[in-house]
Amino acid sequence: MRLRALLENDSLGLRLLGGDDELDRTVRGVMTTDLRDPSRYLSGGELVLSGLAWRHAPEDSEPFVQILATAGVAGLAAGEAELGPVPQDLVDACARHRLPLFAVTESVAFATITEHVVRQVSTERAGDLAAVVDRHRRLMSSGPAGGGPDVVLDLLGSDLDLAAWVLSPTGRQIAGPSEGPRLPHATAAGLAGAHLAAVRAGRRAPHRTTENGAAYSLFPVGTGTGDPRRTVLSDWLLAVADDTGDWPAERLDLLHGVTQLIAVERDRRDAARTVRRRLAQEVLELVQTGAPPSEIAARLRVAAPVLLPGQGAAPAWQVIVARVEWDEPDPARALDGGAVAQSLLEELLVDPRTGGPDGSDRIAVAHVDGEAVALVPLTGEGPQDDVAGDGTGDSAGAQETAAAGGETPAHAGTRAGEGLHAETLLAEAGESLGRALADDGRLTLGVSAAVHSAEGLRGALEEARHARRVAAARPGAVRAAGHEELASHVLLLPFVPDDVRRAFTARLLDPLREYDRKHRAELVPTLEAFLSSDGSWTRCAGRLHLHVNTLRYRVSRIEQLTGRDLSRLEDKLDFFLALRMS
16 A cells, blocks of 8 residues: 555544655555664564654654664654654654654554554555466466566566566576666575575475575576476576565465466577577587588678677687586486586576676577587677688787777677686686585586687687686586686696695695694795795795895795705796695
8 A cells, every 4th residue: 555545544643744755655564663773673665653752852863764764664653642742853854864754643543553554455465466466377378479577577566566586597687677676796696596506405496595684585487397407507586575484375376477477488588599509519510520611611601690690790709618517326317418508508608797588699509428519709899800701810810809809798898809718707607506516516617719710610619628628627516717728837737646736745835834833934825925926035025024034034944844945946846836736
């Protein structure tokens, strides 16, 4: 009900003292209090009734009203039975915070107002719910023509005062209320992670959780049948800003119906991906079989208008390889990690700040031999080589493209000469997807450099696959490696056997760690700083805020304990590798 309706009932004995321009606020409940700070009992939308017993001096009004305004209450009704007329300082505080203020005549009990509000709200909610159910049924029967998830979420907001969002497994907002707030990405990612953890734990939906002190209920989009490992990394979810713990069955049924409608949109999106997947598969087969660059370039010319509508050919491309592996002792139940990773990559390669269900309409992903392979076009501005041209682009052209720059469709801000980075993908995927993988799954990603000719795609594919193998050699549920690591010593470290790594690092570092444990000498941090300073005594002493003589004493102690000489390049290199492998 609206605040305005309270003034239309003379039996309630309410007199408006301020806030006449705020009378269209919705009243969702009523609360009586004389506490100085009732914030822990407020959830927003209440009509607060108070006898003002909390007010001992004029300065008490401002903090009390500020608490109510911050909590989002609909209005304040102050009783005149005990203390007489409502004091002016309370009227002024409510005006400053734009909080509607009513006076309650002494002849009307708070119980009368409470009973009226509860009865009106319950009746209106029941009518709203029936109307929404009917509208949603019509929308669901009309399929995508009904307006998609945004229309449904607007109905939830207007008819039931429910804020809701459709999120991807990485927390990207796919749909939300047209006039409501957009969830901060950190909040959305936290909700996605909570949902994925609940699905993997086998808990029954809706999943109730809190994020930044606010209550949310999470509904899976889809049937949820079968092995959850097949879809948990790619399914959408509906996040509702409310706790469904005390919801009636009919309201829960309504939200489950909403998820079915959103699943229709998801199916439509998946159908649109079929063409892009087929193009990626054709290009991948040509690259793997060693087809002539001219033939690959011809196929790319077919793909470019689909992936880059209105832009012609792409100046550069990048290859990203992903694999999902599950611990499964029964070979008959083993899942195709490439197929699972295919849907995941199509979502993961979209900038998390890009809204809408079609954010991945420029990503083409195939899968073969247990791996998903993404072909990502990188757009550019200015003079560019045409990767779908004759397949003879040279390094000079590549440098020119890199200098000209351009934004990728997947992650705004990266350039055609640079493309996506493994660290970026890892940061966006790690937290939420790691909870879906739990203790029995792993996601590994390999990222190639950008290439500027069809001839370079074969090398990019091998580069991305090798980078993925480097990532797979590292511990952790989600790991990624980029092409830049293939020209560094870090390429070799993951492939050193574990027992060799442990023996090597123990021989060099254990004497220092034991000494630090007993004497708090910080020899290991000193060693790290010394190597990072390229052996410069002055720079290292400055970094550690030590006198040079103190630094020389510590280095001398390191040499005595290990039998090594830090003036020798070989010993410096051994220490450096030991620290990197530890």
